Amino acid sequence: MNGKIFLGCIADDFTGATDLANNLVRSGMRVLQAIGVPDAPLLADVDAVVVALKSRTVPAAEAVAQSLQALRWLQAQGAQQIYFKYCSTFDSTAAGNIGPVAEALMDALGTDFTIATPAFPDNARTVFKGHLFVGDQLLSDSGMRSHPLTPMTDANLVKVLQAQCSRKVGLIDHKAVAAGPAAIAQRIEALRAEGVGIAIVDAVSNDDLLRLGPALKGMPLVTAGSGVAIGLPVNFGLAPSSQASALPAATGTRAIVSGSCSQATQRQVAAFIAAGGAALAIDALRVADGADVVGEALAWARPLLAQGPVLVYSTADAATVQAVQARSGVQAAGDAVERTLAAVANGLVAHGVGQLVVAGGETSGACVQALGITQMQIGPQIDPGVPWCHAASPGLHIALKSGNFGTDDFFSKAFTLLQ
Ligand code: ADP
Secondary structure, eight states, rough: OOOOOOOOEEEEEEHHHHHHHHHHHHHTHHHHEEESSSSSSSOOOOSSEEEOOOSSSHHHHHHHHHHHHHHHHHTTTSEEEEEOOOOOOOOOOOTTHHHHHHHHHHHHOOSSSSSEEOGGGTEEEETTTTTEETEEGGGGGSGGGGGGSSSOOOOOOHHHHTTTTTSSEEOOOOOHHHOHHHHHHHHHHHHHHTTTEEEEEEEESSHHHHHHHOOOOTEEEEEOOSSSGHHHHHTTTTTOOOOGGOOOOOSEEEEEEOOOHEEEEEHHHHHHHHHOEEEEOOOHHHHHHTTOHHHHHHHGGGGGGSSSSSEEEEOHHHHHHHHHHHHHHHHHHHHHHHHHHHHHHHHHTTEEEEEEESSSSSHHHHHHHHHTOEEEEEEEETTTTEEEEEEETTEEEEEEOTTTTTTTTTTHHHHHOOO
């Protein structure tokens, strides 16, 4: 453990943090993801740390406070550059939180200039003349127009960000980006001379992001979606390599806990059972009745663990879920099942499971919390958006799959990749 990291990242939500971590790993960095601001030092020797916050839609002052706390911890780990990560659709309201957090970080770092771009061409998010496109549509014509928390009704990011900032917002347009790092640096100097503090950057391809990378060398703060990450490792002398995703050797027995009811997860559960896997369905109605479902599941799993992966699932079709929700209420039914599956995950690990797949975003959050996981090293990608991770405490390989991710054979594929 050297205790010194190159890149310190602050992500405004959990899955966004994993997305960024995944891009950094694929570009050659060894990455640790922290859930919330750690109160302990780093548990691994890594090149970058991504601190996952839940600051996207909280009041701006709270987002600023959380982000500054993350900044202080990252600085204490020796971070040479800070990366503030937000959503590739620039999810924010007129009050923030992208602008207020970016400016607070600039103040704390004593820097007068940074960039901002959610461009992520691999995911069809491109920025041209300061306007964000989602696929072929302007952001303001996309589904984001009617997002329940952060409706995005203007695609002009210079205007959107200016409304959230006291500093002047400018644009590094595609002409400069296409001309390469020297032209970008020149444009930055020109904007600085005009008193611009934050510049939106055009980028329509990965090549644009790779040209942007060198121009960001030494910039104390970068703010972006996860796309810009692909151009940064080279500034620290790192190139893509399988070493970046290397995790400690997997040990222990294998299990899957699934609380996702998405179509994809339903197919994955069915495929696992069809292939002869040992599986136990949790009946949410019995959970609601207070039966000892956790004890039963652990007693069932224990003798089977030595033979191969076991699956404990509450995954069910829409009609089954609705019947439970009609009886207990949507929130209460969800919470009870999450608590049950988290207790099962915890019990399985206590019984020697060392390789755990969790299906479901909320279910993952509950399991990570129950297992007391606060730091995870990011390993190889099983399917886009889902890497294996290793938590040094409690000593566990874990993959957190959100609902619709993964191919039908995801569960068996995941364990094969780890061998
Ligand atoms: P996804 O990533 O697919 O959205 P989540 O874990 O985020 O999966 O959400 C699934 C929600 O459904 C959780 O709150 C979970 O507890 C709940 N749930 C899972 N199985 C059942 C079930 N059989 N009946 C009712 N609710 C369920």
